[in-house]
Amino acid sequence: MAQQDYLLALYASPRKKGNTAILLDELVAGAGEAGLEATVFHVASMDIRPCRECNACYEDGKCVQNDDMQQIYPHLAAARVVAMAAPVFSMNICAQAKALIDRCQCLWSARYVLKQTPVDPAFEAVRGGFFISCCGRDAPETFDCTRPTMAYFFYIIQVGGWESLTFAAVDEAGAIRRVPGALESAHDSGRSIES
Numbered sequence: 001m002a003q004q005d006y007l008l009a010l011y012a013s014p015r016k017k018g019n020t021a022i023l024l025d026e027l028v029a030g031a032g033e034a035g036l037e038a039t040v041f042h043v044a045s046m047d048i049r050p051c052r053e054c055n056a057c058y059e060d061g062k063c064v065q066n067d068d069m070q071q072i073y074p075h076l077a078a079a080r081v082v083a084m085a086a087p088v089f090s091m092n093i094c095a096q097a098k099a100l101i102d103r104c105q106c107l108w109s110a111r112y113v114l115k116q117t118p119v120d121p122a123f124e125a126v127r128g129g130f131f132i133s134c135c136g137r138d139a140p141e142t143f144d145c146t147r148p149t150m151a152y153f154f155y156i157i158q159v160g161g162w163e164s165l166t167f168a169a170v171d172e173a174g175a176i177r178r179v180p181g182a183l184e185s186a187h188d189s190g191r192s193i194e195s
């Protein structure tokens, strides 16, 4: 799939109208105002199984599991901007997001076992990423464990730079609407994506 100027929006929370989905909706809307169309996947509704560590991807850089992750793979290399919305579950990103990231092991294999370059370095340099998250505890350090995981994700899909939008003390669905400036900051992040 050719590398293109669009936003890949990955909604990973099982709560379809939950806090991280509301924030990602805002980011997508802002990006639309900036002229960047979005391709959307509701990851939690998809059949994305965990990595089986079969290491078949060491042979060709591809995953042998024939599930819905096959729809997402081409976009991970083709989209100029990748945004992942994933709440904190048990002190890290939710399992739906983690399964998707683990399934990127084939991209790691392509680069480091097979020495391929799935993403052109010139495109990698202009790619951007967003990590959107919320947690219930009123403790920003709750996001500490999410950051290395997300850094690894963006590194392995070859996104040059990424930002995070994280909000603590946000628990019941929709609570993010009551956080002053939260929706605006997500909207502005989308709108400020450079063309």
Ligand SMILES: Cc1cc2nc3c(=O)[nH]c(=O)nc-3n(C[C@H](O)[C@H](O)[C@H](O)COP(=O)(O)O)c2cc1C
Pocket (backbone or CB within 6 Å): 013, 014, 015, 017, 018, 019, 020, 021, 086, 087, 088, 089, 090, 091, 092, 134, 135, 136, 137, 138, 142, 170, 171, 172, 173, 174
């Ligand atoms: C299974 C589960 C585990 C959770 N674990 C944590 C946690 O470890 N720390 C925390 O602060 N909040 C935790 N939460 C609360 C969620 O992070 C919070 O409700 C968040 O706003 C959910 O975002 P969403 O509406 O986008 O799904 C947990 C919620 C669930 C359902």
